[in-house]
Amino acid sequence: xxxxxxxxxxxxxxxxxxxxxxxxxxxxxxxxxxxxxxxxxxxxxxxxxxxxxxxxxxxxxxxxxxxxxxxxxxxxxxxxxxxxxxxxxxxxxxxxxxxxxxxxxxxxxxxxxxxxxxxxxxxxxxxxxxxxxxxxxxxxxxxxxxxxxxxxxxxxxxxxxxxxxxxxxxxxxxxxxxxxxxxxxxxxxxxxxxxxxxxxxxxxxxxxxxxxxxxxxxxxxxxxxxxxxxxxxxxxxxxxxxxxxxxxxxxxxxxxxxxxxxxxxxxxxxxxxxxxxxxxxxxxxxxxxxxxxxxxxxxxxx
Amino acid sequence: xxxxxxxxxxxxxxxxxxxxxxxxxxxxxxxxxxxxxxxxxxxxxxxxxxxxxxxxxxxxxxxxxxxxxxxxxxxxxxxxxxxxxxxxxxxxxxxxxxxxxxxxxxxxxxxxxxxxxxxxxxxxxxxxxxxxxxxxxxxxxxxxxxxxxxxxxxxxxxxxxxxxxxxxxxxxxxxxxxxxxxxxxxxxxxxxxxxxxxxxxxxxxxxxxxxxxxxxxxxxxxxxxxxxxxxxxxxxxxxxxxxxxxxxxxxxxxxxxxxxxxxxxxxxxxxxxxxxxxxxxxxxxxxxxxxxxxxxxxxxxx
Numbered sequence: 001x002x003x004x005x006x007x008x009x010x011x012x013x014x015x016x017x018x019x020x021x022x023x024x025x026x027x028x029x030x031x032x033x034x035x036x037x038x039x040x041x042x043x044x045x046x047x048x049x050x051x052x053x054x055x056x057x058x059x060x061x062x063x064x065x066x067x068x069x070x071x072x073x074x075x076x077x078x079x080x081x082x083x084x085x086x087x088x089x090x091x092x093x094x095x096x097x098x099x100x101x102x103x104x105x106x107x108x109x110x111x112x113x114x115x116x117x118x119x120x121x122x123x124x125x126x127x128x129x130x131x132x133x134x135x136x137x138x139x140x141x142x143x144x145x146x147x148x149x150x151x152x153x154x155x156x157x158x159x160x161x162x163x164x165x166x167x168x169x170x171x172x173x174x175x176x177x178x179x180x181x182x183x184x185x186x187x188x189x190x191x192x193x194x195x196x197x198x199x200x201x202x203x204x205x206x207x208x209x210x211x212x213x214x215x216x217x218x219x220x221x222x223x224x225x226x227x228x229x230x231x232x233x234x235x236x237x238x239x240x241x242x243x244x245x246x247x248x249x250x251x252x253x254x255x256x257x258x259x260x261x262x263x264x265x266x267x268x269x270x271x272x273x274x275x276x277x278x279x280x281x282x283x284x285x286x287x288x289x290x291x292x293x294x295x296x297x298x299x300x301x302x
Numbered sequence: 303x304x305x306x307x308x309x310x311x312x313x314x315x316x317x318x319x320x321x322x323x324x325x326x327x328x329x330x331x332x333x334x335x336x337x338x339x340x341x342x343x344x345x346x347x348x349x350x351x352x353x354x355x356x357x358x359x360x361x362x363x364x365x366x367x368x369x370x371x372x373x374x375x376x377x378x379x380x381x382x383x384x385x386x387x388x389x390x391x392x393x394x395x396x397x398x399x400x401x402x403x404x405x406x407x408x409x410x411x412x413x414x415x416x417x418x419x420x421x422x423x424x425x426x427x428x429x430x431x432x433x434x435x436x437x438x439x440x441x442x443x444x445x446x447x448x449x450x451x452x453x454x455x456x457x458x459x460x461x462x463x464x465x466x467x468x469x470x471x472x473x474x475x476x477x478x479x480x481x482x483x484x485x486x487x488x489x490x491x492x493x494x495x496x497x498x499x500x501x502x503x504x505x506x507x508x509x510x511x512x513x514x515x516x517x518x519x520x521x522x523x524x525x526x527x528x529x530x531x532x533x534x535x536x537x538x539x540x541x542x543x544x545x546x547x548x549x550x551x552x553x554x555x556x557x558x559x560x561x562x563x564x565x566x567x568x569x570x571x572x573x574x575x576x577x578x579x580x581x582x583x584x585x586x587x588x589x590x591x592x593x594x595x596x597x598x599x600x601x602x603x604x
Binding site: 029039042085089094095112113114115117118120121122124125126128129132133134141143145146147149150153156157158159162163165166169170183 | 449455
């Protein structure tokens with residue numbers, strides 16, 4: 001991808017982030033409500049500067065199958081709330097015990113552990129409230145909403161994100177093999193990325209073969225994203241990434257580069273992205289944003 | 303209510319608990335799955351001997367409007383999962399810091415804080431997975447499911463249970479007035495009881511005036527239940543209730559009896575139950591279980 005394309009995906013992501021931030025601002029109640037602390041705490045982490053990759057993918061996927069990005073915005077934002085809840089809980093002292101994220105103090109360092117746990121709980125719950133809110137999605141058939149709620153809750157639960165975090169937690173300080181590392185990456189990261197893409201397509205009435213192709217695309221870029229994240233953790237300086245880089249190594253958390261080496265990891269991520277592009281090769285130009293995002297994932301510097 | 307009626311409500315609740323326990327056993331994946339710890343931890347708390355009041359109310363409400371209890375069983379069990387998640391998180395050291403519940407060690411005392419937080423997260427998520435599972439509720443229209451998911455998530459979230467727990471947490475050790483106590487009780491307990499009753503009725507196609515009457519009934523027995531709980535906390539011995547009784551007082555947690563006195567609290571609970579019975583006076587004999595449960599709530603000894 002040349003610098004021209006890079007400029008264009010940069011603009012696309014910036015515009016996507018603006019749309020998502022604006023919507024989250026509307027959907028998330030403010031601290032004028034009671035009790036103010038919980039809204040302040042939830043908002044602190046939701047607006048801590050995320051890239052909004054998952055909601056942007058959800059909207060791009062809707063567009064790729066002929067839908068409208070704004071139609072799926074409530075579900076896209078709900079997925080971002082689930083992502084934020086998972087970060088708040090992962091950072092807790094009894095989990096990864098992180099003091100900083102994206103250059104800011106973690107939620108529990110500012111609001112205390114009790115409120116941080118409750119802010120995560122509330123964001124997770126609010127996500128399902130938003131996904132089931134008729135008034136925001138009048139044109140979406142109820143059957144599609146139920147299907148999407150079912151898929152998102154599966155991806156976030158026992159057999160998805162929570163399962164991945166449990167395995168991650170139980171692996172700390174242990175020698176971990178490739179299979180376990182793959183399990184953690186797939187469950188902590190890939191499944192929520194894949195379901196973001198599926199949700200946008202399902203809500204827009206995608207045909208089965210489109211949905212299958214997008215699922216394959218999602219699995220590959222989801223894993224590539226996590227590998228790229230592992231590489232960035234080693235390479236970036238604290239200033240760029242805004243969290244303690246090299247912190248994975250310090251805590252003896254297993255990563256792709258640690259197990260497979262830096263160059264083979266880079267190669268693996270690149271191959272995954274090529275595969276993802278092949279998965280959606282028969283889509284027309286409406287899938288171009290998905291193509292650009294796939295390339296961006298392994299080329300980003302933060 | 304004479305001893306004959308008491309015997310009959312006892313049998314009814316026992317049978318209800320059996321049906322709910324059996325269903326939860328089927329719906330909740332076991333520790334043969336990976337990673338086993340999280341299923342073990344979630345099941346430890348789900349099967350710690352709850353009365354299953356919320357799911358029983360959900361089924362009884364379905365029956366009261368001419369529906370079938372078993373049809374709403376997945377949603378009834380989902381609400382019990384949400385209830386269990388809230389207990390696990392409430393007991394954490396950064397919240398109420400309880401070592402025992404129902405005579406057993408609390409989740410985090412057995413599995414550690416990290417796993418306890420994740421077990422709560424997984425149960426909350428699984429509740430929405432179960433409520434959106436077509437295969438368990440083929441005959442329920444999607445519109446009703448979406449409405450119920452929306453109401454349950456509202457009751458459990460910022461403006462419901464989480465809001466109540468935040469206020470409870472922020473009130474510990476402070477002088478609390480009646481309004482704040484009322485806010486905590488309504489949000490921590492009443493709203494989830496009311497939504498259990500509404501969910502059963504909505505799923506069964508209740509008419510608007512039935513739904514309104516059941517909502518009023520729910521608000522009153524929900525509050526009566528919490529007042530009765532406060533009274534039991536003072537009166538019961540540890541052996542009967544299975545948790546540190548008098549622990550509210552010890553931690554200077556505010557309760558109805560502490561603020562209003564024991565007898566006025568008893569009177570208040572009794573009046574609420576009378577009001578609840580009046581709310582559903584025009585329902586036929588299919589609402590008899592709801593009537594018996596209302597009376598049971600203030601007469602129970604544990």
